[in-house]
Amino acid sequence: ANASTATSEEFAYPTVTYCIDPDWMPYEAIRNNQHVGMSSDYIIYIGVLAELDFQLVKTKSWSESLEKLKSGECQVASMLNRSPERERYLRFTQPFFVGPNVLVSNVEQAFFQGYENIGTQVVGAVAQYRQAEYIDNYYPHINLKLVENELAGLRLLADGDIDLFVGSLLSVNALIQKSGFSNLRIAGLAEPQDQLSMAVSNDDIELLNKLNVAISELPEWVHADIYKQWNNVRVIEEVDYRYFWIATSVFLCIIILGVWRQLLVSRYNKKLTLKNQQLQTLQKELLENNQRLEFMSVRDPLTNMYNRHFMQDRAAQEKQVSQRKNLPVCLLLIDIDFFKAVNDQFGHSAGDAVLVELATLICSTIRNMDVAARWGGEEFIVLCPKTTLGEAIYLAKRLKNQIRQHEFTEVGRMTCSFGVAEYLGPESFVDWFDRTDKALYAAKNTGRDRIHASCVELTEKTESEKLDSV
Ligand SMILES: Nc1nc2c(ncn2[C@@H]2O[C@H](COP(=O)(O)OP(=O)(O)OP(=O)(O)O)[C@@H](O)[C@H]2O)c(=O)[nH]1
Secondary structure (H helix, E strand, C coil), rough: CCCCHHHHHHHHCEEEEEEEEEEEEEEEECCCCECHHHHHHHHHHHHHHHHEEEEECCCCCCHHHHHHHHHHCCCEEEEECCCCCHHCEEEECCCCEEEEEEEECCCCCCCCCCCCCHHHHHHHECCCHHHHHHHHHHHHCCEEEECCCCCHHHHHHHHHCCCEEEEEEHHHHHHHHCCCCCCCEEEEEEEEEEEEEEEEEEECCHHHHHHHHHEEEEEEHHHHHHHHHHCCCCCCCCCCCCHHHHHHHHHHHHHHCCCCCHHHHHHHHHHHHHHHHHHHHHHHHHHHHHHHHHHHHHHHCCCCCEHHHHHHHHHHHHHHHHHHHHCEEEEEEEECCCCHHHHHHHHHHHHHHHHHHHHHHHHHCCCCCEEEEEECEEEEEEEEECCCCHHHHHHHHHHHHHHHCCEECCCCCCCEEEEEEEEECCHHHHHHHHHHHHHHHHHHHCCCCCEECCCCCHCCCCCCCCCCCC
């Protein structure tokens, strides 16, 4: 043998074959014919520390790996849990990685803590994994469904064929993220936790000791580094978004209702404002109509003077004042002479014009305190408060002269006859007016264009009249 060959053989580490689970990421797997996952790093560090040359025996399934471990074709298992079944043909090192087992469910499932409350629900577990053996031993009543691997189990769960699935946290979480099982979530912890060791087949105690020593010498940073390198754990969101959406929907509903209400209120307010404006206009019209009615009710439509109705009321009032305060008050009746002839000669509208002009003349001649009205036809009346008979006769004279001097449109000169009477309480208005009318009658009968006054001796309470031609 040449020296160089001898030297290389001298320093070569003894070869040790090992098997892994070919599909259990991130713990271990075979990808592109290479050992990957956490155990691929552990095997390097342990190999260096134990001075062993580990050689991977490739398998297609975990069952196949176990078969090869049983047969001795594989000397070492790289990363697995201890179990009574496995202890029959494997010897385990001390554990070098501890991690939880979890129950996975679809989102509708309640939270589970352990296996006690599972009842009759179907729980999936990978055949020949330690969890399957554990459930079989300790919870034989649980409806267990064995699957080929964790991915197959999660698919069954996502399709609703099983109710729960039990697996290792890291591998299950990685599969959920990678395969997009958005309706799956980790629903609780499952006992026992993973305590992953190496194991040697047969009774190779020497190899077992070497491995145990190497594992005990692994520095803490190696564990941390390996964990970080192979675990990009994204914690599956535990927040129940249903409450978030319910709260958001309620909030949105409240906002929409508020806006809707605001719109209704503003629309209602606009309508109300419009109605108020219409109401105000109507009220204004009503007020004007009432004022017009009030005006019309006391006015003569042709001359706009007060009418007979108003004069009766005013005269009654003044009569009372006169009685109470012992003040004189007089009535003047004015009647146009030969007015029929005006109508006959110039027409009715010319007659109307005379009436209007005469009304204006009367109103502009009497005093402020006097009240003039059209009594009817071509007859006018003037109520003169606080006026003695002499003063009333004087006013009548003024009126008579004003009329005589006035040129009526179309018609020319006109005259009027006057009846004057002072109120002599306690007579009625009818009696007072009657006396005034009689005085006017006398003026007419004695030639017109003149004034007659009524004088009655009240002490004697007689109806006799003394007519004075003025
Ligand atoms: N144009 C007009 N004529 C009226 C109105 N009211 C009454 N008359 C007329 O006035 C006239 C009154 O005639 P009479 O009672 O005979 O009196 P008169 O012709 O004035 O004669 P004396 O009073 O006796 O001087 C009638 O022809 C009525 O038709 C009116 O509002 N307009």
